[in-house]
Amino acid sequence: MFDKDFKTFQRLPKVPSSDYCFFHSDKETICVGTQLIVIGREIEGIVVFRYELENHKWFKGPSMITPRVMYGSSSHGKTAFFAGGIQMDDNGNPIVVRTVEKYNADAKSWTMINGMHKARKFSSGCFLRGKFYVLGGRDENDKHLTCGESYDETTNSWELIPDMLKDMTFITPSQSPPLIAVVDDNLYMLETSLNELRVYDINTNIWKKLGVVPVSTNTTFGWGTAFKSMGDRLLVVGSSHSWHRKGIVYSCRPSPDVEEQHWEELKYWCSGAKLPQFIHNCCVMFA
Numbered sequence: 001m002f003d004k005d006f007k008t009f010q011r012l013p014k015v016p017s018s019d020y021c022f023f024h025s026d027k028e029t030i031c032v033g034t035q036l037i038v039i040g041r042e043i044e045g046i047v048v049f050r051y052e053l054e055n056h057k058w059f060k061g062p063s064m065i066t067p068r069v070m071y072g073s074s075s076h077g078k079t080a081f082f083a084g085g086i087q088m089d090d091n092g093n094p095i096v097v098r099t100v101e102k103y104n105a106d107a108k109s110w111t112m113i114n115g116m117h118k119a120r121k122f123s124s125g126c127f128l129r130g131k132f133y134v135l136g137g138r139d140e141n142d143k144h145l146t147c148g149e150s151y152d153e154t155t156n157s158w159e160l161i162p163d164m165l166k167d168m169t170f171i172t173p174s175q176s177p178p179l180i181a182v183v184d185d186n187l188y189m190l191e192t193s194l195n196e197l198r199v200y201d202i203n204t205n206i207w208k209k210l211g212v213v214p215v216s217t218n219t220t221f222g223w224g225t226a227f228k229s230m231g232d233r234l235l236v237v238g239s240s241h242s243w244h245r246k247g248i249v250y251s252c253r254p255s256p257d258v259e260e261q262h263w264e265e266l267k268y269w270c271s272g273a274k275l276p277q278f279i280h281n282c283c284v285m286f287a
Contacts, residue, residue, distance in 0.1 A: 001285075002273070004230060006249060006266050009273045015049050016058050017042065028069065031285035033078035033105035038281075041069065045088070050108075053287055065110050066099045072123035072134040072177070078105040081113075081151070083134045084120040096121045096140040100151070116149050117160045124178040128187050129202070136165050136178045144170045164200075167207055169193040176222030181229040186256050188234060192222035197234075199256040211260035214250050215239060226282035235284075236263075239277040247275035 002009045017023070019042040027040035034053040039046065046067035051058050064082070071085030083100045098115040116134060123137030123145070132151040138144055148164035151157070165178065171193050179190040187200040189207065195217050198207040215238035217225045225238035233251045240248045249266040 012036075012051060013056070013058055016060065017047070017049065019043055019047075022047065026069070027281060028071075028073070029281040029283045030073050030075055030080055031283045032075045032080040032103060034285065034287045035105050036283070036285065037080070037103070039064075039069065053285070062108055062110060065101055065112055066097070068097065068099065070121045072120070072125035072137060074125035074127050074132060076127040076132075079103070080105075081125060081132045083116055083125060083132075083149075083151075084118075084123055084137065086121050096138075113151075114156050114158060116151075116158050118145060118147065118149065120145055122175075122177045124180050126180050126182050126187060128182050129185050133187070135180060136168070142173060144175070161205065164205060171218075172221055174221055174223075176220075176225075179217070179222055179225060179227035181227055181234055183229045183232060183234055183254055186254070188229075188254060190217060190222075190225070190227045190236065192217040192225075194218065197254070197261060199254070208256065210254070210256070210258070214263050214265070215248065220278070224278035224280075226279045228282060228284050230284050234261075237275070237279050237282060247277040247279075249275070 001012055022040050022042045025041045027038055030037050036051040038049045048061055048063055049058055066087055068085035068087045072083045074081060080103045084098055086094045087097050089095050096119045098119040100113050100115055102111045102113055119140050120137035124135050126133050133148060135148040136145055146163055146165040148161040150159050181188050189198045190213055191198055195213050197210040197213050199210055200207055213236055215225060215236050228235045232253055234254050235251050237249050240246050250263045252261045252263045254261055
């Protein structure tokens, strides 16, 4: 766990699981309030662990109502939403769902809300101007979805947004979920095939190009790169363009009105910390 300037860090206690499957399979993370939620798979099924900053300790649970992986998620304050994903049916077969759950960090509880219009896996989520958005992903036939959806909590309803990702290039079936982040009520995306930053115009449903991002995402189809918002900055952590492929961190204060953004490399890492060139999980906590 690093501070916002990456000058100090703290090692967290180990996740209290002895399950071989959990440590050798994919995991997904999100910060909700001052809790770090880690969802993965044990031999007996999908499991939730939470780290509480105040206690500097891990706890198991609470379990999701409909345990899933490969969902689209985002948090806002002490609430997080988990949309779609892959769920196992009674026979152990994976199914793509449109199910959505809300997690409350204070109550440490899950609530079902209305499902999306589309079943989707490998999607991405964000909060934008008071609504929860889910972008892209793949449907039950493994077809890439270019539509998005927005959820209004006051009406408990979803709005389908056709062609939200119509200009995105899908290189391969193993393409990562969209790399998106919100800064100052503007939605940004890292277009992985071109290593290019884009900003979304919510009124015209069009993405504007904002120049090249100084990390290499096209060689791994978007996997292994962290693209996050941190206050008024965008943060990207990934692999350099150079031949020796070291891990690097860049940040910028983005402007939708500037065609080329000024990216600053964070060169001075705290002593003892090692940064891999492939980032499996990354999330931002405001505490």
